[in-house]
Amino acid sequence: MAKLKDLASMEDRLVAGHGMCLGCGIPLIFRIVLRATEDPLIIANATGCLEVCTTIFPRTSWNVTWVHSAFENAAATIAGVESMYKALKKKGRIPEDKKIKFLGVGGDGGTYDIGLQALSGAVERGHDIVYVCYDNNAYCNTGGQRSSATPLGASATTSPEGAQSPGKLQRRKDLTKILVAHNIPYVAQASPNRWQDLYKKAQKAFEIEGPAFLNILCLCPTEWKYDESQGIRLAQTAIDTCVWPLYEVENGKYKINYLPKEKKPVLDWVKSQGRFRHLFKEENAWVLEEYQKQVDEDWEELKKLANL
Amino acid sequence: MKKETWKELTIGTINLDAGNSVKNLTGTWRSGKKPQFIEENCIQCFFCWLYCPHSAIRVEGEEVKGINYDYCTGCGICSVECPPKEKAITMIKEEMKLAGGSTE
Amino acid sequence: MSTLKTLNGNQSIAEAVRQIDPDVMAAYPITPSTAIVETIAKFKADGLIAGEFVCPESEHSAMSVCIGASSAGGRVMTATASQGLALMWEMLYIAAGLRLPIVAAIANRSLSAPINIHGDHSDTIGARDSGWIQIYSENCQEAYDNFIQAFRIGEDLKVRTPVLVGLDGFIISHSMEVIQVEDDDEVKKFIGEYKNVFPVLDTSRKMTVGPIDFTDYYFEHKRNQIEGIENAPPVIEAVGKEFGLKFGREYGFFEEYRMDDAELCIVVMSSAAGTCKDAVDELRSEGKRIGLLKPRIFRPFAHQKIAEALKKMKAIAVLDRSSSPGAFGAPLFTEVRSALYDYAERPKIVNYVYGLGGRDIKVEHFKEVGLKLEKIAETGKVEEIYGYINLRE
Structure with missing residues (x-):
């Protein structure tokens, strides 16, 4: 089992001085993910919080090779880098034993929404890449517009709550399931508060030959509107309520990695977040009920898939 | 900081100076509170290091040694996640100060 | 070989x-x-x-x-x-x-x-x-x-x-x-x-x-x-x-066809230039001093070289296979016209859009353009600076 002390002694691939918000969840994810391989690494990053906050020229927080081209194409961009690697190996211009890992990275906007097609194409083609989605449930880099990852009832700037609206009216898209449907070798959901689980999943993703996809819950105090010191507690609540189940699908086989001792109500998840505040108005009670129903349905289905 | 002319820039919008953002001192964002490290209470669990968004935990010789206030933004996660009953990190008041955000 | x-x-x-x-x-x-x-x-x-x-x-x-x-x-x-x-x-x-x-x-x-x-x-x-x-x-x-x-x-x-x-x-x-x-x-x-x-x-x-x-x-x-x-x-x-x-096949920014003593010139790119060469041959055989300039490189645009090649013309027609709705002429035309601006004595210059969506342009269409250029050169008057070729009006 990995020890944090050992991980801390590894070189930082994402260094201090970046401009991410107080209490931001993104660096927590990449502190672990970028340590899950010791091989040289090349990252293609979609436009978004991580890209903007780490590369304001002439400064960069990247102590590893990093490429950005656009918003919707991190998967295609890293597929291109990986294709060139394969070509040059075949042509003998890169030594046969030179190992490089390829990582595509995007937020939920760049992955669930505008980047879904490029991601689907890249994994279907079988490139040997890892793609990590840091899902903070909205377009948080630009002030919190709704994405298809925004949960039902959350107030986002393009699905605001108001006299005639209880916030986002649609169920969140289950992207992890969509990736499972691509029949790729490895798909997993993780959360930074369970760092051992996240570390193992990232290691597995890098080790497996072929495409691997990690969907990681990403805390965003700025847009979720909670006390930023409580982020890790909130992530624990997300997995205890089964709003964000931790599971993996390896070669089609489901495994749930965290079973809450006692499944907590969705209410526990929404009550500390300002984006759900309006759900406590009487007329919006049905939304909370519906949200609970959806989470229950998804959890039951997942348990069935995992033969539990 | 002297900014390059267009002729001095590397072609293709490339930054060759890896990791130079350490010159950005995000510690200047702190407003009102900061973590205080109490070494005798520390159990060396490294959770503060793990969960610090701004890489502001000082690790020396495989041990957590304190807070790097150059980068600490005062979010307080380290204090909340510090496991011992007698916490090794507590949040204390800090006087507001106005300062630039860079070493240059 | x-x-x-x-x-x-x-x-x-x-x-x-x-x-x-x-x-x-x-x-x-x-x-x-x-x-x-x-x-x-x-x-x-x-x-x-x-x-x-x-x-x-x-x-x-x-x-x-x-x-x-x-x-x-x-x-x-x-x-x-x-x-x-x-x-x-x-x-x-x-x-x-x-x-x-x-x-x-x-x-x-x-x-x-x-x-x-x-x-x-x-x-x-x-x-x-x-x-x-x-x-x-x-x-x-x-x-x-x-x-x-x-x-x-x-x-x-x-x-x-x-x-x-x-x-x-x-x-x-x-x-x-x-x-x-x-x-x-x-x-x-x-x-x-x-x-x-x-x-x-x-x-x-x-x-x-x-x-x-x-x-x-x-x-x-x-x-x-x-x-x-x-x-x-x-x-x-x-x-x-x-x-x-x-x-054995040399290339530059553009090809000049029968431009040596030309007074009239058609500027056109790509495949239509091949058709235009036949029209130029026919007009030449009828005694018209006409030539063709076929730009090969559109970006970077060789404005000085093209202007040098065209500055002594009496009249020029630039043919564009694209349009720029609302602009003062189609893109190739605006480039050529702008390139000639610095010459005190500038040729008369007109623009025709042709061939959108694959519409044919034939030898007779180029010949009509040649005859229009001849008239412009004779009268020194441009009646219509911008028009279309082979379009049902």
């Missing part, structure tokens, strides 16, 4: 691809460039090329794969047309901004709506400000020759800019022609080894490629980018000359 082969335009491009064997080829099928992609796929399936062939799920991703691959460090090509190029739009600017010498073959086709699969220049001309070098081809031979030269031009260390090679959809892409195909080894030698500039696969250098600029750097980076295409003219000239010395 070159070989004579009967190939259409798409096959001519594919043949050049086989000879060059780029490291990564990423392309999505679209009429009329599909056969380029299919032929490359078959070459790969038959083991005739060693590079990676990637068939992405869209043109946007095709160009994104090209950008990733080119920044990785190696030779990269793609092919597309029309809506495909339009879907790549965003990434065209990024390829140029990142200074990646990707080469694209474009089987020029109209843009929707209405949807139409036939040839015009709306696609590439619309991309004229994307930062790509643009080369246009009159026939299959030129498409083959231009495509080979494109790699040398784009990859030049002072240029380092993506290049597109236009061949008219169907008219060239699907027309069979006997062309001279040079020996594989000679083509490879002409192209030379790919020279890397900051390849990201060299992981010993931890680069941040494509960072965000605020107001304090964007302008300088853009100016730095512009320098690349502004460095291209001497390279284009040198590569065209060397190609001529080696293979």
Whole structure:
């Protein structure tokens, strides 16, 4: 089992001085993910919080090779880098034993929404890449517009709550399931508060030959509107309520990695977040009920898939 | 900081100076509170290091040694996640100060 | 020794691809460039090329794969047309901004709506400000020759800019022609080894490629980018000359046809220039002093050289196979007209849009233009500065 002390002694691939918000969840994810391989690494990053906050020229927080081209194409961009690697190996211009890992990275906007097609194409083609989605449930880099990852009832700037609206009216898209449907070798959901689980999943993703996809819950105090010191507690609540189940699908086989001792109500998840505040108005009670129903349905289905 | 002319820039919008953002001192964002490290209470669990968004935990010789206030933004996660009953990190008041955000 | 082969335009491009064997080829099928992609796929399936062939799920991703691959460090090509190029739009600017010498073959086709699969220049001309070098081809031979030269031009260390090679959809892409195909080894030698500039696969250098600029750097980076295409003219000239010395077909910025003592001139690019040559011959036989100027390189636009070649004309007609709705004339016209502005005695100049959506332009249409030019030259009067050819009015 990995020890944090050992991980801390590894070189930082994402260094201090970046401009991410107080209490931001993104660096927590990449502190672990970028340590899950010791091989040289090349990252293609979609436009978004991580890209903007780490590369304001002439400064960069990247102590590893990093490429950005656009918003919707991190998967295609890293597929291109990986294709060139394969070509040059075949042509003998890169030594046969030179190992490089390829990582595509995007937020939920760049992955669930505008980047879904490029991601689907890249994994279907079988490139040997890892793609990590840091899902903070909205377009948080630009002030919190709704994405298809925004949960039902959350107030986002393009699905605001108001006299005639209880916030986002649609169920969140289950992207992890969509990736499972691509029949790729490895798909997993993780959360930074369970760092051992996240570390193992990232290691597995890098080790497996072929495409691997990690969907990681990403805390965003700025847009979720909670006390930023409580982020890790909130992530624990997300997995205890089964709003964000931790599971993996390896070669089609489901495994749930965290079973809450006692499944907590969705209410526990929404009550500390300002984006759900309006759900406590009487007329919006049905939304909370519906949200609970959806989470229950998804959890039951997942348990069935995992033969539990 | 002297900014390059267009002729001095590397072609293709490339930054060759890896990791130079350490010159950005995000510690200047702190407003009102900061973590205080109490070494005798520390159990060396490294959770503060793990969960610090701004890489502001000082690790020396495989041990957590304190807070790097150059980068600490005062979010307080380290204090909340510090496991011992007698916490090794507590949040204390800090006087507001106005300062630039860079070493240059 | 070159070989004579009967190939259409798409096959001519594919043949050049086989000879060059780029490291990564990423392309999505679209009429009329599909056969380029299919032929490359078959070459790969038959083991005739060693590079990676990637068939992405869209043109946007095709160009994104090209950008990733080119920044990785190696030779990269793609092919597309029309809506495909339009879907790549965003990434065209990024390829140029990142200074990646990707080469694209474009089987020029109209843009929707209405949807139409036939040839015009709306696609590439619309991309004229994307930062790509643009080369246009009159026939299959030129498409083959231009495509080979494109790699040398784009990859030049002072240029380092993506290049597109236009061949008219169907008219060239699907027309069979006997062309001279040079020996594989000679083509490879002409192209030379790919020279890397900051390849990201060299992981010993931890680069941040494509960072965000605020107001304090964007302008300088853009100016730095512009320098690349502004460095291209001497390279284009040198590569065209060397190609001529080696293979017997020399290229410059434009071709002049019967311009020696001409007073009237038609300026037209690509396949229509071939038809125009016949019209010029017929008008010449009728005693008209008319010639043709066929621009080959649209970006960078050789404004001084073109103005020098045209300044003594009495009247000029610029024919555009694209329109720029609401502008004062179509794009080639505005370039040529602007290039002539600094001369105290300027020729009269008119603009005709022709051939949108593949509409034919025939010898008689060019002859009508010639006669109109003759009248303008005689009277010194331009009645209609902007018009259309072979359009039902």
